[in-house]
Amino acid sequence: MATILKQIEDAGIVGAGGAGFPTAVKFDTQAEYLIVNAAECEPLLKTDHFVMNNHASEVVEAILLVKASLQAKYAVIATKSYYTAEVEALTQAISAAEADIELHLMENFYPAGDEQVMVFEVTGRVVPAAGLPIQVGCVVSNITTMLNVYQALIHNQPVIRKQLTITGAVNAPTLLDVPIGTPFEKCLDAAGGTSLQDYLFIDGGPMMGKIYTQNELADKVVAKTTSGLIIKEDSGYLSKLKHQTLEYVFTEARAACMQCTLCTQLCPRQNLGHEVFPHKVMRYFGGIASYRDIDYNEDSAEILQGAQICCACGICEVIACPMGLSPRQVNLHVKNELAKLGVKYETRKTEYKADPMRDYREVSPNNILIKMGLTKFAERHLTEMKRLDVDEVFIPLRMHIGLPSQPIVKEGDKLNEGDLIAKKPADALGANIHSSISGTVMKVTNQLIHIKA
Numbered sequence: 001m002a003t004i005l006k007q008i009e010d011a012g013i014v015g016a017g018g019a020g021f022p023t024a025v026k027f028d029t030q031a032e033y034l035i036v037n038a039a040e041c042e043p044l045l046k047t048d049h050f051v052m053n054n055h056a057s058e059v060v061e062a063i064l065l066v067k068a069s070l071q072a073k074y075a076v077i078a079t080k081s082y083y084t085a086e087v088e089a090l091t092q093a094i095s096a097a098e099a100d101i102e103l104h105l106m107e108n109f110y111p112a113g114d115e116q117v118m119v120f121e122v123t124g125r126v127v128p129a130a131g132l133p134i135q136v137g138c139v140v141s142n143i144t145t146m147l148n149v150y151q152a153l154i155h156n157q158p159v160i161r162k163q164l165t166i167t168g169a170v171n172a173p174t175l176l177d178v179p180i181g182t183p184f185e186k187c188l189d190a191a192g193g194t195s196l197q198d199y200l201f202i203d204g205g206p207m208m209g210k211i212y213t214q215n216e217l218a219d220k221v222v223a224k225t226t227s228g229l230i231i232k233e234d235s236g237y238l239s240k241l242k243h244q245t246l247e248y249v250f251t252e253a254r255a256a257c258m259q260c261t262l263c264t265q266l267c268p269r270q271n272l273g274h275e276v277f278p279h280k281v282m283r284y285f286g287g288i289a290s291y292r293d294i295d296y297n298e299d300s301a302e303i304l305q306g307a308q309i310c311c312a313c314g315i316c317e318v319i320a321c322p323m324g325l326s327p328r329q330v331n332l333h334v335k336n337e338l339a340k341l342g343v344k345y346e347t348r349k350t351e352y353k354a355d356p357m358r359d360y361r362e363v364s365p366n367n368i369l370i371k372m373g374l375t376k377f378a379e380r381h382l383t384e385m386k387r388l389d390v391d392e393v394f395i396p397l398r399m400h401i402g403l404p405s406q407p408i409v410k411e412g413d414k415l416n417e418g419d420l421i422a423k424k425p426a427d428a429l430g431a432n433i434h435s436s437i438s439g440t441v442m443k444v445t446n447q448l449i450h451i452k453a
């Protein structure tokens with residue numbers, strides 16, 4: 001493995017903006033394009049904005065190193081024209097470094113940051129359904145991941161802290177820089193707490209983040225992939241999404257889906273030419289007695305397999321459906337059931353073409369905020385990053401795609417901040433994990449390592 005990839009692997013870098021794919025594995029290739037995702041398209045999240053405004057030169061340095069490693073012809077930072085200050089900061093950093101890096105400016109739509117949408121926006125190429133950007137010559141990496149790459153390559157620093165947006169119904173909304181493994185409760189306290197009696201919280205952005213009840217807050221800690229914490233009263237649309245049972249989702253689908261096809265028309269993956277047809281999946285469930293009765297056979301395969309390539313962006317559910325139904329959750333259920341059956345997605349296409357109407361079907365982030373009752377938090381200018389240090393962390397052993405990391409410390413061990421505490425399993429996808437504070441190991445379980453200062 002080349003030195004740069006080894007340094008990235010040693011530092012435990014995984015995709016900071018999404019599912020946590022190990023970055024060294026992603027970069028272990030050659031590509032025509034290196035595309036840096038700076039769209040931060042989830043409404044209300046602001047940490048990538050902060051990186052663009054405050055760390056543009058470091059990011060540019062990392063991009064040049066990775067571009068050389070990939071032997072890429074083009075390096076492109078894809079962001080939104082609407083982020084004027086960020087575009088200015090990036091332009092200046094590129095110019096100061098005389099770097100051969102392009103800026104690709106997109107409209108303000110959701111999901112501009114979806115990897116496959118972004119590849120199409122930048123190159124005009126469509127990543128095959130269930131495929132990877134490298135199949136069309138591209139590697140896509142988030143801008144905060146590139147900052148972590150800079151820290152690893154230039155300062156030999158592993159990933160031990162995470163920058164978050166703490167917003168919604170909190171008393172002092174803020175950007176927060178915290179050690180990995182910090183309890184969410186401490187993050188909420190650092191943002192002044194909330195005055196709400198009953199609330200929900202979103203771990204991540206409003207669309208792709210997970211919704212939890214306040215009782216679940218105590219169980220959650222900051223991982224390498226955590227992007228934000230949004231507090232919201234337990235009422236309205238998000239409350240319905242959180243509390244509806246699967247039984248209810250399917251009963252409602254059977255009773256109320258009028259087959260208008262809007263869910264399919266607005267689906268960003270469908271608009272890239274992928275065979276995702278949420279309205280057909282909804283129709284399928286209209287014809288069976290229970291959601292437990294999925295019969296995967298020759299006739300149903302084409303419809304049901306469409307659910308396997310749904311990226312769960314939520315547009316069909318939050319924006320498209322005039323009946324308030326949940327095609328996304330129906331798709332996710334089908335996806336899980338087919339995974340249990342061991343069904344692998346098989347494309348029926350040899351060529352993908354984006355829909356000519358695609359540009360007219362872009363969804364404004366403002367419409368998302370209106371639907372979710374979050375508009376009142378939209379105009380906040382969160383530009384200061386507050387540092388939070390804590391005296392105890394609970395570091396999860398799985399914060400990435402692949403197998404859990406293997407602990408190499410035991411109860412009672414003394415650690416310095418940055419020490420390696422769990423290793424990527426040999427010959428398997430995974431990531432190293434380091435201690436985010438100095439202290440003593442209190443407990444090691446299959447799930448986490450507890451360290452106290």
Ligand code: SF4
Pocket residue numbers: 263266267268269270276278309310311312313314315316317327328331
């Ligand atoms: S969640 Fe809905 S809109 Fe998004 S990819 Fe899946 S089917 Fe398409």
Ligand code: SF4
Pocket residue numbers: 256257258259260261262263264278279282320321322323324325326327
């Ligand atoms: S948008 Fe709603 S009502 Fe229309 S086909 Fe899709 S699920 Fe059915």
